[in-house]
Amino acid sequence: MTKPSFSISIFILTLIFGGFSSVSVFAEDEMIHLNVQLVHAKKVMVKDSKYEKVDKKLAKTLRKIFDWKHYYTFFEEGVHIKGVGGMAKVVRCNKHCRIEVKMTSKTKFEVKFYGKKKLLLKQVTQIKPGSQLALAGPSGDDSAWFIVLTRPIDKKKD
Numbered sequence: 708m709t710k711p712s713f714s715i716s717i718f719i720l721t722l723i724f725g726g727f728s729s730v731s732v733f734a735e736d737e738m739i740h741l742n743v744q745l746v747h748a749k750k751v752m753v754k755d756s757k758y759e760k761v762d763k764k765l766a767k768t769l770r771k772i773f774d775w776k777h778y779y780t781f782f783e784e785g786v787h788i789k790g791v792g793g794m795a796k797v798v799r800c801n802k803h804c805r806i807e808v809k810m811t812s813k814t815k816f817e818v819k820f821y822g823k824k825k826l827l828l829k830q831v832t833q834i835k836p837g838s839q840l841a842l843a844g845p846s847g848d849d850s851a852w853f854i855v856l857t858r859p860i861d862k863k864k865d
Contacts, residue, residue, distance in 0.1 A: 738787040739810060739858070741834070745782035745800040746853040747846065748775035765839070765855065775851060806854060818842065820854065834858045
């Protein structure tokens with residue numbers, strides 16, 4: 708079986724880790740935590756890279772789908788998003804790209820991706836607790852980039 712080819716267009720891939728979790732009930736003004744990563748993928752290992760490799764679990768999942776073997780984190784930040792109806796959270800990953808994330812329902816998020824000040828993608832998608840979403844595109848030099856949004860499993864409140 709051949710792995711999917713990487714086209715010039717940007718696509719969405721939802722990566723589920725740890726199975727499906729039950730969705731917790733929360734107030735609309737509750738803050739939801741997401742981890743945002745800008746990842747660069749290469750077929751050949753970069754020697755003496757100043758960037759850290761992504762965690763083994765994420766790298767293993769990406770290797771099952773794509774031909775790239777080496778994944779490096781260029782940017783990582785934890786963000787808090789106000790519950791349903793809140794303002795979009797803007798995350799500037801580097802000087803060329805930023806994302807805006809807004810919660811539209813208990814498990815759905817509107818994600819806008821901008822590259823060089825141009826809207827490249829707008830998607831409303833589900834990110835359940837314990838799952839990840841990867842936005843991906845080509846980099847031009849036999850590599851690719853990924854913006855990975857991770858929603859940790861909600862902690863139970865006593």
